Amino acid sequence: TKREWTWTDGNCNMLMSKMSDIDRKVYNFNVHDIIWEDYYPNYFRGTKKYILKEDMSDTKLQEARAQQARWRNINNIAVLVFISSLLYFLYPFLISLLD
Numbered sequence: 001t002k003r004e005w006t007w008t009d010g011n012c013n014m015l016m017s018k019m020s021d022i023d024r025k026v027y028n029f030n031v032h033d034i035i036w037e038d039y040y041p042n043y044f045r046g047t048k049k050y051i052l053k054e055d056m057s058d059t060k061l062q063e064a065r066a067q068q069a070r071w072r073n074i075n076n077i078a079v080l081v082f083i084s085s086l087l088y089f090l091y092p093f094l095i096s097l098l099d
């Protein structure tokens with residue numbers, strides 16, 4: 001069988017329409033008011049800490065960031081080598097097309 005989930009927000013919309021203005025301010029759960037740029041980093045940190053049970057101490061975070069920077073540098077070097085090699089081998093072909 002195929003597993004599917006369908007999410008609807010009908011109950012939330014119905015509840016919001018029946019709430020007074022004061023209740024809407026107190027129990028603000030309108031997704032349009034969420035600042036997503038702030039929400040996601042906190043969501044991911046909470047997931048790593050409470051669900052995955054990862055150590056989120058400052059030293060571990062600094063080690064992870066340093067490792068991420070190393071992998072980013074390795075990736076940048078690999079891309080540079082690939083593009084340089086491609087240009088090196090294609091340059092004679094491109095020059096012959098122009099002649």
